[in-house]
Amino acid sequence: MPELIEVEMFRAAAEAVVGRTVSRVDAPDSWFLKHGLSADVLGAAVLGAEVLAATRRGKLLMMPMSSGAVLGLRFGMTGRLAVDGRMPIERLEFSSRRVDPAWVRFELEFVEGGCLSIIDPRRLGGVELDPDVSTLGPDASTVTVDELRSALGRSAAPLKAVLLDQHRLAGLGNLLVDEILWRSRLDPLRPARSLDPDEQRALARSIRSTVQVLTRRGGSHTGDLQVARVPGAACPRCSAPLDRRTVGGRTTYSCPQEQT
DNA sequence: ATTGTGGCCTGCCCGC
DNA sequence: TGCGGGCAGGCCACAA
Numbered sequence: 001m002p003e004l005i006e007v008e009m010f011r012a013a014a015e016a017v018v019g020r021t022v023s024r025v026d027a028p029d030s031w032f033l034k035h036g037l038s039a040d041v042l043g044a045a046v047l048g049a050e051v052l053a054a055t056r057r058g059k060l061l062m063m064p065m066s067s068g069a070v071l072g073l074r075f076g077m078t079g080r081l082a083v084d085g086r087m088p089i090e091r092l093e094f095s096s097r098r099v100d101p102a103w104v105r106f107e108l109e110f111v112e113g114g115c116l117s118i119i120d121p122r123r124l125g126g127v128e129l130d131p132d133v134s135t136l137g138p139d140a141s142t143v144t145v146d147e148l149r150s151a152l153g154r155s156a157a158p159l160k161a162v163l164l165d166q167h168r169l170a171g172l173g174n175l176l177v178d179e180i181l182w183r184s185r186l187d188p189l190r191p192a193r194s195l196d197p198d199e200q201r202a203l204a205r206s207i208r209s210t211v212q213v214l215t216r217r218g219g220s221h222t223g224d225l226q227v228a229r230v231p232g233a234a235c236p237r238c239s240a241p242l243d244r245r246t247v248g249g250r251t252t253y254s255c256p257q258e259q260t
Numbered sequence: 261a262t263t264g265t266g267g268c269c270t271g272c273c274c275g276c
Numbered sequence: 277t278g279c280g281g282g283c284a285g286g287c288c289a290c291a292a
Contacts, residue, residue: 001285031269059286076269077285094284096271122269124286157263166287174285249265250285 001077001094003220004140004171005211007059010073010081013088014054014061020110021050022065027127032105032118034074034126045069045129046108058136058170072131073106076124077173084114093175093221096121140171141211148204152192159195160188161248163207172207174250179223180210187259188247229253 002010025046027039049067056062061081063071073081078095080087091097099119106127107117118125138147151168152159162168163177172180181188184206186199195203214222224236233242233253240257 003286074286076287078270094271098271120269121271122284124269126287155262161263164286251283 001092001173001175001220002059002075002079002089003173003176004056004058005176005215005220006089006092007056007061007075007171008141008215009088010075011054011056011061013081013083013086014063014116016083017063017108017110017114017116018051018053020112020114021048022046022108023048023111024107024109026104026107026109026117029105029123031123032120032126034128037127037129042127042129046071057133057139058166059173060131060133060136060170062131062133070130072128073118074125074128075118076120076122076126078122079105079118079120079125082115082117082119084116087119089219093219135167137165137167137169140169140176140207143169143204143207145201145204148207149200152195152200155192157192158188158247159186159190159192160250160252162192164248164250171211173220174252175220175223175226175229176210176214178229178253179214179220179225180206181259182223182225182254183210185258185260188245188252188254225253 025043027033027042045067046065049065052064052066054063061073080089080092103119103121105118105120107115109115137151152162155162160177163172184203214220228236228242231244235242235255238257240255242253243256245252
């Protein structure tokens with residue numbers, strides 16, 4: 001599913017439309033427009049406007065427009081981006097690899113030609129105007145120890161729940177967090193505040209390096225733990241039977257031997 | 261405020 | 277072969 005790695009691929013693809021001017025907006029699904037946004041208001045904000053940039057914070061893709069508005073795109077777990085008919089991600093974990101025309105939830109066309117669209121079968125993504133970035137934590141791909149320490153804070157919540165909380169740290173989803181905690185040998189259920197300074201330092205480093213490595217491999221589903229994310233599987237490192245639990249409301253795989 | 265839970269969305273896979 | 281139930285996770289509303 002789109003976590004920060006996939007959204008970064010979308011962002012890079014969206015760079016292609018920077019400098020182009022919007023000639024048409026298609027938003028056929030009002031559910032997909034968030035925070036009370038209407039197709040009319042959206043049209044007024046982006047029609048005739050030039051795309052100034054393609055930026056990202058966590059899983060949020062942003063396109064500042066020459067009108068002053070900022071277009072915010074979210075992909076949920078099943079949304080994909082297409083730019084000029086090409087999709088940077090052909091296969092998305094947990095989503096269909098087909099492209100049904102009915103799944104095009106949002107589309108921009110440009111005066112210069114080409115288009116940018118979101119294909120989302122399950123409609124878990126969305127489009128918003130002037131997204132409030134201040135509610136997002138620092139981006140996980142570049143998180144520093146200090147940033148991580150303040151994200152963990154004095155929280156008694158499970159470590160995994162805090163890492164998934166986009167308000168505290170932006171960009172990590174279920175697969176990445178499981179991979180990071182497995183690589184860090186940390187129990188997802190550990191209270192977030194229980195990490196000592198050495199563990200905080202190691203975790204911050206692991207977050208950055210795991211994002212980097214999995215980006216190079218091609219996605220958040222390319223972790224070493226991924227093959228074992230099935231009931232009854234064994235730890236790829238020590239062969240102990242993995243725990244399968246629900247933590248932070250998500251299916252969680254971890255090694256009871258190594259992750260403490 | 262903090263933390264946990266349930267619901268929403270719907271294609272796909274499994275078992276009957 | 278068809279059908280129904282369960283599952284997937286990002287996000288938000290809501291409750292304690």
